[in-house]
Amino acid sequence: MSPLARLMLFFVALGAAFGGAVALGHAVGPIDRGGKTEAHGSSAMEMAPAGPAGLSIADHGLRLEPSRTTLAPGRAQSFSFLITNADGQPLRSYDVTHEKRMHLIVVRRDLTGFHHIHPVVQGERWVARIPALQPGSYRAFADFSTGGETTVLGVDLALAGSFTPSPLPRSHQAATPDGYIVSLDPGGPFASGKETTVSFHVTRNGRTAAVGRYLGARGHLVILRAGDLAYLHTHADENSLQFGATFPSAGRYRAFLQFSAGGSVHTAPFTIEVDR
Numbered sequence: 001m002s003p004l005a006r007l008m009l010f011f012v013a014l015g016a017a018f019g020g021a022v023a024l025g026h027a028v029g030p031i032d033r034g035g036k037t038e039a040h041g042s043s044a045m046e047m048a049p050a051g052p053a054g055l056s057i058a059d060h061g062l063r064l065e066p067s068r069t070t071l072a073p074g075r076a077q078s079f080s081f082l083i084t085n086a087d088g089q090p091l092r093s094y095d096v097t098h099e100k101r102m103h104l105i106v107v108r109r110d111l112t113g114f115h116h117i118h119p120v121v122q123g124e125r126w127v128a129r130i131p132a133l134q135p136g137s138y139r140a141f142a143d144f145s146t147g148g149e150t151t152v153l154g155v156d157l158a159l160a161g162s163f164t165p166s167p168l169p170r171s172h173q174a175a176t177p178d179g180y181i182v183s184l185d186p187g188g189p190f191a192s193g194k195e196t197t198v199s200f201h202v203t204r205n206g207r208t209a210a211v212g213r214y215l216g217a218r219g220h221l222v223i224l225r226a227g228d229l230a231y232l233h234t235h236a237d238e239n240s241l242q243f244g245a246t247f248p249s250a251g252r253y254r255a256f257l258q259f260s261a262g263g264s265v266h267t268a269p270f271t272i273e274v275d276r
């Protein structure tokens with residue numbers, strides 16, 4: 001092979017390598033850190049549905065480190081955890097969302113036994129007072145925001161003892177916590193993949209009940225997907241029991257509405273059927 005031919009071959013090979021690298025770059029694209037669009041996005045990006053959260057113990061470079069993963073059934077106890085960053089150091093900076101820096105949701109895997117707790121910080125750890133729970137397998141979600149980015153990390157907690165899992169109730173349009181009648185209005189149909197409004201109406205003794213403020217809004221809504229307990233982000237309306245949520249798929253969901261009325265907080269659970 002002549003020196004010139006050899007040189008040309010070299011350039012052809014170089015070009016192929018470069019082209020390949022460029023093609024690979026396009027195929028992989030910029031690394032998308034899901035959820036970031038919520039806080040930083042332009043208006044177009046804010047409309048992009050955020051995927052389900054809470055399915056992982058580590059996400060966005062952050063990790064949930066519980067002090068233990070078993071609890072004793074039948075009595076209140078404390079449960080502590082760390083949130084660590086990519087360097088393994090405890091995360092110290094949290095944004096205030098819904099008036100708190102940390103929200104801990106605890107629910108049994110059969111979607112009963114829902115609790116919404118606000119842990120307090122002790123040194124570097126978050127410490128939560130967990131009320132008495134029945135035996136079973138539970139999921140705990142740490143829902144927080146740092147640097148404008150919301151993260152929900154989940155861990156399984158086991159409570160020894162025999163239990164009978166509860167079947168998920170059929171979808172229904174009314175729940176009756178503590179003498180209130182809460183209706184889901186409208187009760188459906190719900191579709192997946194787009195922002196959907198979920199709204200509620202509270203009555204007592206046949207009259208619209210006065211609902212106070214709770215966590216900076218009229219109410220708080222947690223929605224979990226039956227089957228894997230995927231955790232949906234919901235956006236509360238300032239002045240009404242209206243929430244925006246994007247169901248990630250068809251299936252059944254358990255929604256836990258919390259509102260303040262008559263001086264205490266009430267929890268109204270609903271089963272929501274998403275058809276398609």
Ligand SMILES: [Cu+2]
Binds near residue numbers: 103104117
């Ligand atoms: Cu909370």
